[in-house]
Amino acid sequence: VRRWQPNQDWIWQPGGFGVFDPGINALSIATYILPAMYITSAVLDFPENRDAPIAAQVAFRAANGSDVTMDLDWLQTGPQSWDILADTDAGQMVLSGGGSKLAVDGRVVHEEPEAEYPMLYRRFAEVVRSGTSDVDLAPLQHVADAFMLGKRNVVEAFFD
Template sequence: MTPICLVGIGKIAVDQHVPAIDGSADWTLAATVSRAGSVDGVPAYSDFDQMLAERPDIPVISLCLPPVPRYEYAAKAIAAGRHVMLEKPPGATLAEVQALETMAQTAGVSLFATWHSRMARGVAAAKSFLADKTVTAGKITWKEDVRRWHPGQDWVFDPGGMGVFDPGINALSILTEVLPAPVHLQSATLSFPENRQTPIAADLRFSGGISGAFDWRQEGPQTWDITLQAGDDLVELQEGGNRCMINGQEATLSELDEYPALYARMAGLIKNSSSDVDLSPMIHVADAMTLGQRNIVAAFAF
């Protein structure tokens, strides 16, 4: 098994990355780097440079810390000859991720800009069904409770935190994966709490008759749905893409859950000496920030 170091031991690392690594035949968690978190039985570092210097036996780094500091860590890892996985979104800006891609190519290492929702178990079936069709309309409804999923994490509302697009980019990653032809953003309305720097809700309209409603204020049941119409055919992705209905019938699901599938993909990229850095979901978010009409709404506090 290949040793891997997990950087940023927060909620997403504990809930998803650690179990995925532990359950994989490809990987062994050999070290962690975090200011506060750790994993029982795994050597823990608080200094990334120290870990790189002391552990040349670890060839792969998985970065789970927030997007703003991620570029610096990724650049150091690549310079040290390590393969790198980037939690979504892969960075704070498009340009910095493009720079990392160039660095990785020069260094001869693999770089994987992961989009975990693309690995949701119903996504492959939707993509396969739509491959030879023309999508004529579609709707994204992505509404959840930020207090439940990011409790007390003020960074999500700071510049670079992306606000409601932190979860919303998951929907956009699915959309860009399953559509047989690309779309582009035409207009957006963004709702900013009066005390915050990033939006808490957004309404987007794309070419091709596709719209999206995103909200971080939904209590109770959470909604992560995408519907796509292709002529007389209807594809419904529910539960964040983990359920797929095609013309009212349940589709066959992929075998692996999202994060195990990501780590299997990373193992394949390294084996084939290749990278996967698709920025199309992030481009839609950047376009929303460029085109979006800004509305001020009530202050938000955790």
């Protein structure tokens, strides 16, 4: 949070999502590439002086019976990581670098400069021009479910 959203108090307010703000990005990818899934448990760490979580561990079960986990932590220091790891019967996939690098079984198969937001804004412009809608509510539903089902831990106060 100190790196990407310093001094942005809105993110700590009710409805501000806390650590789930960047987690939505990962959930958007996960809900696109994985079978439908639902939350089986969650643990949310709320700083004693904030109304949104600074860390979360969420367990899911996919429709095909696979277990999926998500670990979000805004207390990470040093170089920031943004990784999605998928271990399957066919091998391991790692999406890293904000979605800019894809490796399968340790071999990089795609890499380009990080361009998440420029691509997103281009897509927004296309949708506005065409008068269409492009919405996936599943990531928001998962966040809402985590807040509803998750065990709340109170952790030490957080100050930017």
